[in-house]
Amino acid sequence: MDPRAELSEFLRSRRARLRPEDTGLPVFGGRRRVPGLRREELAQLAGVSVDYYVRLEQGRLGNVSESILNAVAVALRLDDAERTHLYDLARPVRRQRPPQRQGGGREQVRPSQQWLLDALYEVPAYILGRRLDVIAWNDQASALLSVDLDALGPEERNMARLIFLDDSARDLWGNWTQKARDTLGGLRMHAGQYPDDPLMAQLVGELSLRSTEFRQWWADHDVWVKPHGTMHFHHPVVGEFSLAYEALAVPDAPEQTLVTYTAQPGSAAHTALRLLATWHADSRDPVKTPPMSDPS
Incomplete structure (x- = not known):
């Protein structure tokens, strides 16, 4: 599973569930091409540049600061589980890969x-x-x-x-x-x-x-x-x-x-x-x- 693709899809799905009127942003006339918030609207709410947010959503940022992720989480109104998931995707910790099962083995308990x-x-x-x-x-x-x-x-x-x-x-x-x-x-x-x-x-x-x-x-x-x-x-x-x-x-x-x-x-x-x-x-x-x- 590609963490960058997962991050991109996760952020897009969270943007899609918000409307400008839900966030206090002005609503202008005309047909919107995307459901929910546009990228530039989310960037405005999070207090970052549009280019920076686009690169974040595309998984092209290697070291996102905690303050930026917090701002994005607040703008997207993420709950605790979603916030944790965002951190896992945007700042993956180098974990040991779970071993392949061999001979029907499985994780052990004491x-x-x-x-x-x-x-x-x-x-x-x-x-x-x-x-x-x-x-x-x-x-x-x-x-x-x-x-x-x-x-x-x-x-x-x-x-x-x-x-x-x-x-x-x-x-x-x-x-x-x-x-x-x-x-x-x-x-x-x-x-x-x-x-x-x-x-x-x-x-x-x-x-x-x-x-x-x-x-x-x-x-x-x-x-x-x-x-x-x-x-x-x-x-x-x-x-x-x-x-x-x-x-x-x-x-x-x-x-x-x-x-x-x-x-x-x-x-x-x-x-x-x-x-x-x-x-x-x-x-x-x-x-x-x-x-x-x-x-x-």
Whole structure:
């Protein structure tokens, strides 16, 4: 993926969503050839020359100052995620290229991280790596996602693939469109951080070919980072319920995120989670099933 092309398309897409009247600029008569703000209007708002902004949008500036990027971000009314994405594209940090997978290998987690996941018996939890690969998980995560993660190959255990290519996901997630767009936005954030990752380019290409929605929404250049919120589920086993999710960065592995789903104690959703844990335990080898506490 070419960072200069990504920067150019991102800035054009953000200009296109603003109108002169939204920014306080005078509106003159006549037909506008481009949607949203013109380059010269954006340059005026950011306080830079038109030539400088044109070179920035074309990716022809090698060392853009923080003050300039801040001015452009303010002029474009970027949110925090979009501002971070702009920095990643305009001032790429030289990161080590993610290694190519060999022999089915994948990103690793520490044994203690897996122990933590397994200890969260009634809490669906998993760790996402680069490209939103699911690199560690507990049994309750498989139960909640209604997919046997252990049975999938490393390349298939990817949240974007599960959301866009698994038809059952459209029934599982209460608002599939929002979940899909959020997932895509998170993937684009990763793409901006690792523009030289060939496996990321391969994943985006595959999803673009196999999913019309992904192909259309990827062109919108939306980005997303939301570390907590609420998600509604239509689960085939325990029915409808909503859970709170937390996305926590792994301190010594910034490309990895621990995701958990919980419910208020005593709520109907909490009961659904406990029923899901019991059902999943009953479906496994009882020797490996941890004892269930008294729900009363």
